[in-house]
Amino acid sequence: MLRKADYSAAVFVAAALGLFFLGGLLTTVAPPLIDKSWSKPFDNDDPNKGVTGKLQPYTEQQLKGRAIYVREGCWYCHTQQTRTLLADTKRSGWRGVDAPISTPDEFVYDTPHLFGTKRTGPDLSRVGGKYDEQWHIAHFRNPRDLVPGSIMPPYPWIAGNEQEVQALIAYLQTLGRAKNWRPDNDYEK
Numbered sequence: 001m002l003r004k005a006d007y008s009a010a011v012f013v014a015a016a017l018g019l020f021f022l023g024g025l026l027t028t029v030a031p032p033l034i035d036k037s038w039s040k041p042f043d044n045d046d047p048n049k050g051v052t053g054k055l056q057p058y059t060e061q062q063l064k065g066r067a068i069y070v071r072e073g074c075w076y077c078h079t080q081q082t083r084t085l086l087a088d089t090k091r092s093g094w095r096g097v098d099a100p101i102s103t104p105d106e107f108v109y110d111t112p113h114l115f116g117t118k119r120t121g122p123d124l125s126r127v128g129g130k131y132d133e134q135w136h137i138a139h140f141r142n143p144r145d146l147v148p149g150s151i152m153p154p155y156p157w158i159a160g161n162e163q164e165v166q167a168l169i170a171y172l173q174t175l176g177r178a179k180n181w182r183p184d185n186d187y188e189k
Ligand code: HEC
Pocket: 069, 072, 073, 074, 075, 076, 077, 078, 120, 121, 122, 123, 124, 127, 130, 143, 144, 147, 150, 151, 152, 153, 155, 168, 172
């Protein structure tokens, strides 16, 4: 069989496709079957420690904000996934505390998911609670007022629309909150 693959294009192609298919099954279909926790919402509730952090479904307002995020193409430039790399956990960290890596149970209410693939701007998976409302509004009006040299486009039509800007900020403030990992006193309103 192996020798045949050396000499026969048909066997080679069939073997390559077979292995590719197997790889796909093992990396996409098998993991959630083995670890069922993936499809359950992240739950950090521990009354003994006074910790609450169960992932909540989006409210209507947050869903509206999410739709604006999709409509405006924020996901062209921003990812929503803290990978297992130091560069990610440190970049999304807060006051010396590294951000936890993203896990599937944080995204069970995200359909479609907005993981994104391109980081023209920073990852937003842990941005909830990092800035207050005023910061976001000023940043949407003109990012360069706050971050000199920023290449994020201004969104005056969002900043000037009270309902839309509130919805979008409500959505952004949920990102990465379930894990409740920040030390106290963050800027969530
Ligand atoms: C053309 C690419 C691009 C698009 C599109 C874009 N951004 Fe950005 N964004 C950036 C860049 C670059 C930065 C970093 C500089 C800055 O903070 O302005 C950034 C920063 C941010 C930050 C601060 C992140 C942090 O950790 O400091 C937030 C929040 C944000 N963007 C939200 C949005 C939202 C919401 C949208 C859609 C309405 C959007 N961005 C669209 C490029 C983009």
